Amino acid sequence: MREFDYFEMRIPSKTQYVGVARLAISGLANRIGFSYDEIEDIKIASSEAITNAIQHAYPEEGEKGEVVVGCAIYEDKIEIMIADYGKSFDFEHISKKVGPYDENTNAEFIREGGLGLFLIESLMDEVKVLNDNGVTVFMTKYVAREQVKEYVETDTF
């Protein structure tokens, strides 16, 4: 038997579906036994990656593609893969330019965008980016050790 279960969603490249994907992923994370805070982190990180794929890969109207979201469910971790097949961007280059704000930054110099990648790297345990005819973001989050518990059937979300 495979050591993980795999889910895949193909999402139309429209922002109204980011919330749907986020909800599905939080359901999967809940199954593994992540804590409330960890699930919120996963929700934000996946939304950032999907939003990024939608906004940067298919910027023009009439050029709507799909974003593929794959989730591998392990006993103690979740691996999320988000891929677009549109215009790629240089992650290494961009991730060097993003980061937290500084208290001494003047209001006029604060960027309004560019926080997404920074948040993904802050909220997930491992982040890898493959830049090959489109961008694929791989991110992993582990269940905090003491949080690992037997899978319980639940309908709380």
Added chain:
Amino acid sequence: MDCKLEINEKENKVMGKVNGEVDAFTAPDLRDQLLEVELKKGMLVELNLEGVSYMDSTGLGVIVAFYKNITAKGAKLKLTHLSQRLQRLFDITGLSGVIHIEKEGAVGDHERI
């Protein structure tokens, strides 16, 4: 999923309340609603975020743009009633050092989203 802003204007103070999920889909709507607030010099704008059940960088971007606009007009912005989650988001992005956030009256994270 929605994102709604309620505005109450009194003298030189504007009280706004943001409700719902702020993400890539709803953020443009919030931005448009905030643009309608008539800003005057010396005005205090208080934005209550108690009803925000989810926010990511798209929402932070809207708040940052609003803050810049307010500062440019000589007004002041104060964010109130942030959940622990939201406070954390402002902390890791460094925004809590830039934008005035009222810590008193912070609500716990007891509600499921």
